[in-house]
Amino acid sequence: MNISASFLSGAAGEVSAVLAVVKDVTSLRRLHEQIVRSERLAAAGLLAAGVAHEVGNPLTCISSLAQFLLARAPDPAIREGLESIEVHVERISRIVQDLTRLTRPAPATLREASVGNLVDTAVNLARHNPAVRRMKMDSAVDPALPAVRVAPDHLVQVFLNLILNAADSGGNLTIRAARTGGAIRVIFDDTGCGMTAEEMRRLFDPFHSTKDNERHLGLGLFVSHEIVRQHGGDLLVASEPGVGSTVTVVLPMERLPSVSEELV
Template sequence: MALARETSGAIDGPAQGPSLFLQLCDLIGAGVVRVDGDGRAWPLNDSGRVLLEALGGDAGGAAPAAIGALLADGEAPRGGETVAHTPESRHIAIAAGRAEGESLVLLRDKTDERLLHERVLQSEKMASVGQLVSGVAHELNNPLTGVMGFAQLLLARELDETVRGHVQTIYGEAERAAKIVQNLLSFARRRKPTKEMADLNALVQRVLELRSYDLTVRNISLDMTLDTRMPRVWVDPDQVQQVLFNVIKNAEQAMIDGHNGGKLTVVTQGTAAGVRVSIADDGPGIPPEIQRRIFDPFFTTKDAGQGTGLGLTICYGIIDEHGGRIWTENRPEGGA
């Protein structure tokens, strides 16, 4: 435990074992932290400092709860994983062991690994389901076209009001089914985006203008903050608007179901990697068991007949095709 007694990564002599060990840890992004007998955390390398801060700690301060929980289980080395929100979710693996009244903690950011794994799983799901729904949709399209056509022929005739009402119901339901089939085909085909340089702020404003009447009627206020210095981006404007429209409608529905109104917060921000759009509501939030499945094909929490469960799946496919990332997380103050 000689390493655990060092309180800084600046160990004299590049040939010394502890110093070389800390340098190697930095190269692979592994953080090393010492926790003293008083429960204070001391990062021993740069990665340790960064990951300690991500967990909500700082040098010389109390060890974060995620570390403290592992150390409280006894002296035997233990491992675990936690999620830090800084400001987006980061998955951090923790290994800790105790000896001679002090503890040594290793931290590693596994966010990229988790994201890659999730994207591979989601791509496999979408590919297999896409093949299935493409065949089913084509088989359904032909009889639906016949039902709608003959219903229109009947409506063109002289009918009493009761019969006309029944036929209109048949036509309306067949038309709704045809729209569902079109959604299935849109999901299965995954057309390539037609990209151009676009102002993301303008796309956000355009979608919110389309939703402004519904927001007002549903007693939903809007808080919009746009980064005017954000660069233009290489996207398919129609597809990006489709994503924004779907996500905003989901946020509206969550607030209506939660408390018949609320506050929609939309923020755009330029980042080192590109641009980010955050769409937040103050509804009830997303239960963990639902959050894991929210982008799965045909998964919906709506009542039967109210949705196909493909809206967010299509959004995921569009953003993935653009080389981006879409995710959900619950807000500490409530909502998602």
């Protein structure tokens, strides 16, 4: 619950009424927690995938060497030992595979959604963040823009990440949306610290962050880029140090035939 109260004063300055607003923010908070959790899961998934990749090659080597020796070892005790090595190698492979599967986010379903509604949801969620509350934020999204076919929660996560980054940049934020050709562009324009060419180059790298706070994983743009690309779209960034940054989410209105209906 969010409870706020204000006094309304009469003509002579006396208190004429008390206005109390009780807002149920449980569902907002739950969605916010879910988004934070999905970022952490993505981090765990990325680590697991990295480990699976690194561990996979030596495991394959051990397994083929064991088979090679098994085919040539006449001694039953040595054969038994080699068979045991194979069993344990198989076990490690399964553990690593399970780990990757466990941490992969659940498939999302695509639905028709209004960009304006998605932006509003992200803006409301972002307001739980103190840095966002301190920032001046304007959003002007034309409700008449055509609907897009997207995974709504994933898109909200992208917008939320971009709002949080703008708040961290120390500037103010304007959110606009426009239809250009066959795409809808959602534009996040901030007047914050901006980025150097070197920072721009590493922007989408997983675990890259210039914020030395343990709460910043450096995964926001990596995850957002992946999500937008899974929608057949793109994430464009322009920035100037000391002036600000513009991040544009490009969403195609016509779904590309190569884009799967099931997003993972």
